Amino acid sequence: KNQVEQSPQSLIILEGKNCTLQCNYTVSPFSNLRWYKQDTGRGPVSLTIMTFSENTKSNGRYTATLDADTKQSSLHITASQLSDSASYICVVSGNSGGGADGLTFGKGTHLIIQP
Amino acid sequence: DVKVTQSSRYLVKRTGEKVFLECVQDMDHENMFWYRQDPGLGLRLIYFSYDVKMKEKGDIPEGYSVSREKKERFSLILESASTNQTSMYLCASSLYLGDQETQYFGPGTRLLVL
Numbered sequence: 001k002n003q004v005e006q007s008p009q010s011l012i013i014l015e016g017k018n019c020t021l022q023c024n025y026t027v028s029p030f031s032n033l034r035w036y037k038q039d040t041g042r043g044p045v046s047l048t049i050m051t052f053s054e055n056t057k058s059n060g061r062y063t064a065t066l067d068a069d070t071k072q073s074s075l076h077i078t079a080s081q082l083s084d085s086a087s088y089i090c091v092v093s094g095n096s097g098g099g100a101d102g103l104t105f106g107k108g109t110h111l112i113i114q115p
Numbered sequence: 116d117v118k119v120t121q122s123s124r125y126l127v128k129r130t131g132e133k134v135f136l137e138c139v140q141d142m143d144h145e146n147m148f149w150y151r152q153d154p155g156l157g158l159r160l161i162y163f164s165y166d167v168k169m170k171e172k173g174d175i176p177e178g179y180s181v182s183r184e185k186k187e188r189f190s191l192i193l194e195s196a197s198t199n200q201t202s203m204y205l206c207a208s209s210l211y212l213g214d215q216e217t218q219y220f221g222p223g224t225r226l227l228v229l
Contacts, residue, residue, distance in 0.1 A: 105159075
């Protein structure tokens with residue numbers, strides 16, 4: 001069964017510090033991996049998308065890495081800001097033929113930035 | 116910018132009521148999706164639609180139906196609401212079905228069934 005495991009479940013850090021969120025998956029065949037940010041009470045918003053051949057992608061202070069061999073991804077947040085407080089969801093696509101049911105969602109990491 | 120709107124941010128209904136959740140997107144996207152999000156479970160796909168009047172079951176379609184009479188609008192229907200359908204409901208849309216396509220989400224509807 002396709003699975004996406006995220007860790008930690010929740011994380012509290014001080015403003016200005018860096019942090020790294022983890023995503024491990026067993027989705028096969030692998031097509032791409034996305035990180036979404038979901039603010040409290042809002043819908044998820046896409047941060048990055050990486051295919052098999054990409055091992056790093058940045059979006060401002062967010063940098064995602066992908067190791068397709070070990071089936072691991074990380075999202076690194078640099079110089080955290082209060083607005084980074086949100087849930088971060090890892091989504092892996094494993095259906096190379098397309099189709100909504102090819103997406104496997106992680107349960108998310110709840111990040112809190114304290115002033 | 117893609118805009119996906121949902122008819123209500125918060126909704127309180129009683130057990131047995133028929134509930135309609137509406138979703139509208141303004142970017143002429145072909146595909147629309149309904150998810151529910153519960154603590155500890157993440158997002159789970161209920162139904163999706165790849166064209167007007169077309170629908171496909173997701174992972175948890177039981178207790179739900181959908182309607183897509185117009186391209187921009189996708190409705191989720193709870194025929195007889197039950198307390199276990201208390202959840203956050205998220206609508207999403209995408210231009211194409213495919214691995215490279217990003218889904219754009221609405222703000223969500225938090226439904227409480229008493």
